[in-house]
Amino acid sequence: MAQETKPRTILIADDEPDILEIVSFNLQAEGYEVITAKNGNEAIEVAKIHNPDLIILDVMMPGKTGFEVCKILRTLPAFENTIIIFLTALNDDSTEIKGLETGGDDYITKPISPKVLTSRVNALFRRIIKETGSVLQIGDLIIDREKYLVTSGSEEISLARKEFELLALLTSKPSKVFLRNEILHKVWGTDVIVGDRTIDVHIRKIRQKLGGDCITTVKGVGYKFQM
Amino acid sequence: MAQETKPRTILIADDEPDILEIVSFNLQAEGYEVITAKNGNEAIEVAKIHNPDLIILDVMMPGKTGFEVCKILRTLPAFENTIIIFLTALNDDSTEIKGLETGGDDYITKPISPKVLTSRVNALFRRIIKETGSVLQIGDLIIDREKYLVTSGSEEISLARKEFELLALLTSKPSKVFLRNEILHKVWGTDVIVGDRTIDVHIRKIRQKLGGDCITTVKGVGYKFQM
């Protein structure tokens, strides 16, 4: 089955159904996958399950405020780098400053223009973007995310799904060391539990297929890709 | 943590001297190095000379508009990734969208609150640092946390995990003496119990690998890093 590159996921948390609907609609039209939550606690739960790329938090919500949600999420390693946008009716400088200092990446005041929100979301993603497209080239390696295909020189290398995703992750930032935990989160997902040797075995298979020394082990830390 | 590197440089382009002055003052107070330009053409010239980390562009300027400046800069490789913020009196959705789509990272409408501007600047830098990863440079030593790599001159030095973390701690504040207790807490964690000689042994290994005299013993107190 043809698996496309998975769309970026956005979580919106707001207690006003109208806002949820309008914003969802516009972001979906832009090609994002959208999930919603009606209050702060739900936002945290849903975030843990779906691990979204970006989170939009209403500041005033029953249960926990957006600020509180942000603070809690930021303490979890999985959400350390997630983009967070605050949404609020409070057009108040000191609140905005507080929002940005709490760890928010943007702060938008209501009434919001869905188009503006979409633009800001796009702008933040543009900045974060790691891969310049679906095809990545490193040295003589070409990684095509759409075709799930890796080419080395003129030779085609067929990798299984997990192998491919693992390689795609490592090559998304050459030379960066990916912690084993990080790899588990990003390749296997937050909720899946697999044994300790699973990563090793996959690394081994990639090494076999690509030739020995493109992936370096950093003992006690993780792995990195290097040409 | 606070680290001593060269301050980040910000270029502000606006034709209103008052704005230049107020914004400069506030950003300088925050520790940034600020350079200014009075119009679009000057902004491009100055940018090419000083290569700032972030550029704040007024949209309405004589000569070239902020949008035009942005477009021109974005075509140059040196400014492909520079953060750009637009500043404008036009509180108009479609203009804001245009700004963000032109390649701006943020769009702030006048009247601006200097504190809010500063917060947004900080938030953007915080985000960029996360993406870029932070490298520490002391003398000819380069410590790259993300790559888990230490380079001395052109030579790569391979350190084991504890060695790396210990060195990273000591170099995070050069010349500061770290108490043995402090080192234990920060490198080994609060709950781990290890013998007294353990630190010494690791220090020794680092000394061997980096060459003798970069870590100084302060008897009865702790250790400090110094070039």
Next chain:
DNA sequence: TCCCAATATTAAAAAATTGTAAACAATCTC
């Protein structure tokens, strides 16, 4: 100066981490 506690040095033991091969279950293909 001498003494003594603090630190250096060493080597070897202990612990932790990773590599490997083989086996199994799940899934997909034909």
Next chain:
DNA sequence: GAGATTGTTTACAATTTTTTAATATTGGGA
């Protein structure tokens, strides 16, 4: 349904890292 492919686990080997323990050395105060 047989056979291939994939993902995972297991058990063990190989390796590296970390710690300990035993001994030497150092430097500052009495």
